[in-house]
Amino acid sequence: MNPASESLLLLPGLLCDRTVWEDQCAYFGARYACQVPDYGTLDTLSGMAEHVLRHAPPGPFNLAGHSMGGRVALEVLRLAPQRVLRLALLDTGCQALDPGAAGETERAGRMALLRIAREEGMRAMGRAWARGMVHPDRLDSALFDAVLDMIERRTPEIFAAQIHALLARPDALPLLPAIACPTLVLCGRQDSWSPLARHEEMAAVIPGADLAAIEDSGHMSTMEQPEAVNAAFDRWLRTPVRA
Structure with missing residues (x-):
C-alpha cells in the first residue's frame, strides 16, 4: 500500500488532546492522513474504541495510542483487527485494575x-x-x-x-500474543507512571514486536522527545504489512 494513501490514527490519553501528537502530525502529515480523535464524555474504553472506528477513514489504518490511548488502541484491535495495518503502544499498559x-x-x-x-x-x-x-x-x-x-x-x-x-478497564493481556500486525512498543526510559519494565513484558509476548526506549523522557514521550519518537515511528511505518 502506498503510504500517501494510508491513514495514521493517533489516540490521546487521559485528559489529552491533539497537543500530545502535535509534533507527529507535523512530521508525518505530508505522508499520512493524520487523525486525532476526541472521546468527549465517553466513559468506557470499548465505547471510545467504537467511536474511533465510527469516525475513522474507510479501510485499514495505522494506529498509535499514548497512555490511556494505548488501551483504547487495544480495544480497537480487539473489535476490528482487520482494520489495523500497524499498531504502536506508547507509555501505556494492558492489564485490568489490580484486585x-x-x-x-x-x-x-x-x-x-x-x-x-x-x-x-x-x-x-x-x-x-x-x-x-x-x-x-x-x-x-x-x-x-x-x-x-x-x-x-x-x-x-x-x-x-x-x-x-480506566477503573473499569478490561484485561487486554490475553490479546497480545494474537496480535498479527507490525507492532511498536515505546516508552520513555524515565516514565514513572508506565515503567519501561511493563513495556518489556508486553513486547515479549507480542509476536515480532519492536521495543523502543526513549532516552531522557518521562511519560509524555511524544512531547518530550519528539524527534526520537518520530524516528521510531519512521521505522515502524516502513515495516512491511504481513500478508
Whole structure:
C-alpha cells in the first residue's frame, strides 16, 4: 500500500488532546492522513474504541495510542483487527485494575484528584497530578505549562468519565500474543507512571514486536522527545504489512 494513501490514527490519553501528537502530525502529515480523535464524555474504553472506528477513514489504518490511548488502541484491535495495518503502544499498559488493596489505592487516588478538579479547577488538579508526567528536569518548563494548558482545556465531567473508563478497564493481556500486525512498543526510559519494565513484558509476548526506549523522557514521550519518537515511528511505518 502506498503510504500517501494510508491513514495514521493517533489516540490521546487521559485528559489529552491533539497537543500530545502535535509534533507527529507535523512530521508525518505530508505522508499520512493524520487523525486525532476526541472521546468527549465517553466513559468506557470499548465505547471510545467504537467511536474511533465510527469516525475513522474507510479501510485499514495505522494506529498509535499514548497512555490511556494505548488501551483504547487495544480495544480497537480487539473489535476490528482487520482494520489495523500497524499498531504502536506508547507509555501505556494492558492489564485490568489490580484486585484488593492495590486497586483500592488507585481508585482512592483518582477520586481524590477528581475532588480537586471539582473544587479548585482543572489546572490546580493538573499541578498536583502531572508532576509525575514528565522527566524531573522538565518541571517548571514551557513543556510542563503546555501539559497544564491541555489539562485545563478539559472539564471535571470529562475527567470523571475517563476515570470511570480506566477503573473499569478490561484485561487486554490475553490479546497480545494474537496480535498479527507490525507492532511498536515505546516508552520513555524515565516514565514513572508506565515503567519501561511493563513495556518489556508486553513486547515479549507480542509476536515480532519492536521495543523502543526513549532516552531522557518521562511519560509524555511524544512531547518530550519528539524527534526520537518520530524516528521510531519512521521505522515502524516502513515495516512491511504481513500478508
